[in-house]
Amino acid sequence: MATPLTADRLLKALRDEGLTVIEHRNWRTNNRNHKGPWGPTHGVMIHHTVTSGTANSVELCYNGHSALPGPLCHGVIAKDGTVHLVGNGRTNHAGLGDGNVLRAVVAEAEHLPADNEANTDGNRHFYGFECVNLGDGKDPWPAEQLLAIERAAAALCRAHGWSERSVIGHLEWQPGKIDPRGFTMNSMRARIADRLEDKAPAKPPVTPPPATSTGTYTVKRGDTLTSIAAAHKTTPDELAKLNKLGDPDKLAVGQKLKVPAKTQPAPPTKPSAAKHEPYPGAAFFLNGSQPAIGKKSPIFTAMGKRLVAVGCGRYTVGPGPQLGKADVNSYEAWQRKCGYTGTAAKWPPGKTTWDKLQVPKS
Template identity: 90%
Template sequence: MATPLTADRLLKALRDEGLTVIEHRSWRTNNRNHKGPWGPMHGVMIHHTVTSGTANSVELCYNGHSALPGPLCHGVIDKAGVVHLVGNGRTNHAGLGDGDVLRAVAAEAKTLPVDNEANTDGNRHFYGFECVNLGNGQDPWPAVQLEAIERAAATLCRAHGWSERSVIGHLEWQPGKIDPRGFTMASMRARVADRLEGEAPAKPPVTPPPAASTGAYTVKHGDTLTSIAAAHKTNPAELAKLNDLSDPNKLAVGQKLKVPAGSKPAPATKPAAVKYEPYPGASFFLNGNRPALGKKSPIFTAMGKRLVAVGCGRYAVGPGPQLGKADVNSYEAWQRKCGHTGTAAKWPPGKSTWDKLQVPKP
């Protein structure tokens, strides 16, 4: 139970967690407060949009449609991991759900009851994030998008002193809903828990507002708004605002962008080497000729998170440090995705697919 964050506090908290945030139009006053109370808050609800493309998804969530007036959430998380704030206050995202679920979330219960009733106003008590995805089970979830969902949920948990148990999916709240589809909420809660167990994020340096006078930059092949912003000593949100970009993920080669006057692209530098877990050998994953089920290692947690990130997670719970059948099924799905078939796709992990997965060092 908590008082809703103000617009300023929400914006600051999201950016302090390391997220790129774009303020969409008049999001601070875009709400449904005239239709009912807003708060006290009990948790964060995750959805998928059933749409593709950032610009139209953000506009839809900001305005709503004839059957469901907007805003349809507080923030839209696009496939590049950018959060677009579209509402502040009561929004049409949760609808009526199960009161037993709300009580379990408020109590941060270890397990949620089955959502078999629609008798409680969820728009009053939950923050909502819509994540751009078709929700058909085929549309991939990029790693940066999953990380942004994790960060956004952790942001509100930190702000209110909640644990990961205050984060739920729409499918756990309202009977008949399937969102989010493509990853499990158990796996997302595990990610949020890991983030909350770490140190609080360091406060980023204050970025000065863009200069009144501007220079110009011509978009080249391979450029992204993030890379251009870094080269000109600003950030993607400010650059998007400076150029009035409705969809910061859509840049065209040859497009002219305004950049802070006097800034020069930083000289190219060799990227820092990313430290990945080296292939531990097939025997690490086996007990004789069988999977080493029950074996514990932080490597399995790191492996599982990467499998979820690349769309091969087959977890109902986890991933965690103890090797289980879900890990085996997930990795075999990854080996098939890499083009292997038959026995070549079976457990244990091979060196080529392990190197390609890029499991970070625990």
């Protein structure tokens, strides 16, 4: 049980976890509090939108539709991992669900009961994140989006002192629901648990300073302040301030807006590959099709130390130069942290995750 976060605390928690967050229109006062109480909060619920495209999905979740008034969640997680805040307070995302599931979430039980009843108001007790996906089992879940789901849920768990067991999917709450479809909630909870083990949240992205020079943009039909801001690498708030807009939701076709001028990109820096161990290939880590347990190399020591540094160490002793089961478990935790699930997260290391780990030359 927890008191809901204020808008400022919600925003800070997400950004402190390393997320890029866009504040959509009047999200701070966009809620359904007139229809019932908001809180106490008990957990986080994950959904998919059954839509495509960020702008359309964000507007739908902000406004809702004739059969289900908005807001339809607290935040929309785009394919690129950006979180768009659209509501603060009670939102229309969870609906009626199983009271036994709620009790299990409150108790942070290891296993959830089957959701076979719809007798409890979930809109009162759960934060909701809608993730842009068609939900047809074919629409992909990019690694950036899965990482953002992990971070957003962990941010709220961290803020309230919850474990990963306070995070559920809509399909685990309300009979007949299938969302989110395309990854399992057990795998997502495992990722969140790994992240919460690392007590220090990720360093938030640096907010660029306000533009010192500007260009001009002419508003076209269908434009919103959010879409214009995204196209010019800025935020709706900055554009509103730059143009002294009284009502940022009212734009006229043909209206001239000041926008940050394009700057010359910095010259590329030379890669520092010499400082890091190059990917030795999958065969280096295998004995046939199995992990090469017992193989010795200083690379394994350097790899293990990096896995500990990024919060994925699963060692009781070591790491050391001889490959062991703890190395395998630690690297699979790292691959899950990088957004991979199922067999894609299993041993051996892949080149993408190896390069991202930046193992020092041994």
